[in-house]
Amino acid sequence: xxxxxxxxxxxxxxxGWPAAPSRAxxxxxDLAAGWHRRWMWRALALQDIxxxxxxxxxxxxxxxxxxxxxVIGIGAIYAQLFQVDAKTYVPYFALGLIVWQLLxxxxxxxxxxxxxxESVIQQVPMPFSVHAYRCVCRNFLVLAHNLAIVPxxxxxxEIPVRWSVLTIFPAFVLLAVNGLWISILLGLVSTxxxxxxxxxxxxxxxxxxxxxxxWPVESLxxxxxxxxxxxLFAAIDVVRAPLLGVPTxxxxxxxxILMTIIGCAVSFAFFARLxxxxxxxx
Amino acid sequence: MTACxxxxxxxxxxxxxxxxxxxxxxxxxxTTTQGNLAxxxxxxxxxxxxxxxxxxxxxxxxxxxxxxxxxxxxxxLKVLAGIYVPTHGRIYAEGRVSALLTDSVGLNPExxxxxNIITRGMYIDVHPRDMRAHVEEIAAFTGLxxxxxxxxxxxxxxxxxxxCFAVATSIRPEILIMDEWLAAGDAAxxxxxxxxxxxxxxxxxxxxxASHSLPLLEEWCxxxxxxxQGRVIAAGSLADVVARYSRxxx
Numbered sequence: 001x002x003x004x005x006x007x008x009x010x011x012x013x014x015x016g017w018p019a020a021p022s023r024a025x026x027x028x029x030d031l032a033a034g035w036h037r038r039w040m041w042r043a044l045a046l047q048d049i050x051x052x053x054x055x056x057x058x059x060x061x062x063x064x065x066x067x068x069x070x071v072i073g074i075g076a077i078y079a080q081l082f083q084v085d086a087k088t089y090v091p092y093f094a095l096g097l098i099v100w101q102l103l104x105x106x107x108x109x110x111x112x113x114x115x116x117x118e119s120v121i122q123q124v125p126m127p128f129s130v131h132a133y134r135c136v137c138r139n140f141l142v143l144a145h146n147l148a149i150v151p152x153x154x155x156x157x158e159i160p161v162r163w164s165v166l167t168i169f170p171a172f173v174l175l176a177v178n179g180l181w182i183s184i185l186l187g188l189v190s191t192x193x194x195x196x197x198x199x200x201x202x203x204x205x206x207x208x209x210x211x212x213x214x215w216p217v218e219s220l221x222x223x224x225x226x227x228x229x230x231x232l233f234a235a236i237d238v239v240r241a242p243l244l245g246v247p248t249x250x251x252x253x254x255x256x257i258l259m260t261i262i263g264c265a266v267s268f269a270f271f272a273r274l275x276x277x278x279x280x281x282x
Numbered sequence: 283m284t285a286c287x288x289x290x291x292x293x294x295x296x297x298x299x300x301x302x303x304x305x306x307x308x309x310x311x312x313t314t315t316q317g318n319l320a321x322x323x324x325x326x327x328x329x330x331x332x333x334x335x336x337x338x339x340x341x342x343x344x345x346x347x348x349x350x351x352x353x354x355x356x357x358x359l360k361v362l363a364g365i366y367v368p369t370h371g372r373i374y375a376e377g378r379v380s381a382l383l384t385d386s387v388g389l390n391p392e393x394x395x396x397x398n399i400i401t402r403g404m405y406i407d408v409h410p411r412d413m414r415a416h417v418e419e420i421a422a423f424t425g426l427x428x429x430x431x432x433x434x435x436x437x438x439x440x441x442x443x444x445x446c447f448a449v450a451t452s453i454r455p456e457i458l459i460m461d462e463w464l465a466a467g468d469a470a471x472x473x474x475x476x477x478x479x480x481x482x483x484x485x486x487x488x489x490x491x492a493s494h495s496l497p498l499l500e501e502w503c504x505x506x507x508x509x510x511q512g513r514v515i516a517a518g519s520l521a522d523v524v525a526r527y528s529r530x531x532x
Contacts, residue, residue, distance in 0.1 A: 051393065
């Protein structure tokens with residue numbers, strides 16, 4: 001009989017005899033414990049993707065293909081509709097679409113993180129943040145598959161690669177942090193109120209048409225604030241603009257950083273207060 | 283390290299939400315229209331699953347939890363396992379806990395038994411490479427044969443018990459918590475499981491088992507508590523508590 005040594009499984013209950021730590025400390029410990037288990041949610045995210053595409057020939061590259069098909073099909077027609085040069089419109093649309101897909105699927109999957117993990121939450125004590133990290137990791141893995149064609153596209157459309165391209169890395173870090181707080185907050189709310197996931201999905205569908213993905217930002221003219229104050233536009237802009245070799249709108253980084261700070265604070269407050277209720281709501 | 287579990291005045295209250303109060307739209311509507319139009323949004327029944335439970339479980343204890351259906355056995359097990367944070371009271375635990383509470387246990391039906399061993403190991407904090415080294419031994423213990431490479435959706439509940447039990451006991455927990463579905467295993471497996479339990483329970487560890495099957499409890503446990511409507515009404519040696527339970531039923 002083999003017995004395996006492993007690290008201590010952390011007790012989630014309010015241990016502390018006689019004094020229990022505060023809710024904020026416990027929530028922080030949950031986030032830290034989840035981060036410590038990086039290997040766990042990385043492996044689970046990979047497994048999610050493998051299982052999703054089990055049996056298909058191309059595997060996760062189906063995502064890349066379907067994005068390409070959308071880009072080529074819509075890109076050609078809409079370039080004509082907007083009376084812009086296809087050579088500038090197609091890469092603009094492609095990059096915007098890739099980042100939009102990351103944001104939208106992180107948000108919609110974020111709603112479901114605790115609902116999907118119901119059987120695990122009810123059986124095994126584990127930091128709740130693991131489910132959020134897993135969701136963000138999985139979506140970034142999907143992004144990585146989509147980004148595989150970007151260097152080819154950049155070469156094809158003869159877009160110059162400048163040093164500013166390196167800013168996409170801190171941008172991705174910020175997007176990941178945003179993905180985390182959004183997953184936790186929406187996950188909590190969706191576990192309590194079961195009609196939130198469809199509300200969020202419908203909301204995103206509408207916002208897609210209000211965000212400069214399909215249409216160029218310039219065509220807004222005097223209505224520019226519609227894009228400036230749209231946090232999703234900020235998130236897309238900080239990735240798309242450097243890759244296209246054009247300057248990022250000044251507001252984008254500010255809006256993104258503000259959103260990150262406020263979002264994390266609000267989400268942490270909810271998490272600290274409601275973390276222990278998740279198992280009861282499921 | 284000696285394991286222990288101490289509970290003081292534990293209460294667990296469950297909110298049961300009606301369909302209306304699970305809807306955000308209805309709850310918001312209710313607040314803004316002063317109640318009449320979405321009355322069911324306020325519906326929220328609270329069930330007291332556990333009421334003032336105090337218990338000390340020390341190393342070497344093999345505790346049986348006995349009670350009628352709905353007495354609060356599964357809820358108590360979940361509190362001990364750290365899944366429910368009690369709405370009132372305190373719990374202190376020392377030692378690594380491994381819980382086997384129902385047969386679904388986060389098994390992925392599309393993945394094979396082998397893959398589920400790795401996944402299940404991840405949930406209890408064992409890195410895949412550590413787990414991979416022991417998959418063969420675990421597979422051999424389960425006695426599932428070639429089924430180990432088939433998707434778990436093809437398994438019977440008895441086979442799932444074997445798989446989950448094998449994985450849960452492979453990490454040598456100090457505290458093992460089991461709910462009554464263990465009875466789904468056949469006699470041959472149960473004796474094998476009993477053997478393994480004897481090996482690592484060895485006097486410094488804790489077993490907590492909830493079951494209706496008195497013969498099973500008599501074989502595995504030495505102490506017992508009797509639960510009725512969320513309260514502990516008897517605690518002591520297995521024989522005494524079983525006698526009290528039988529008296530109460532007749």
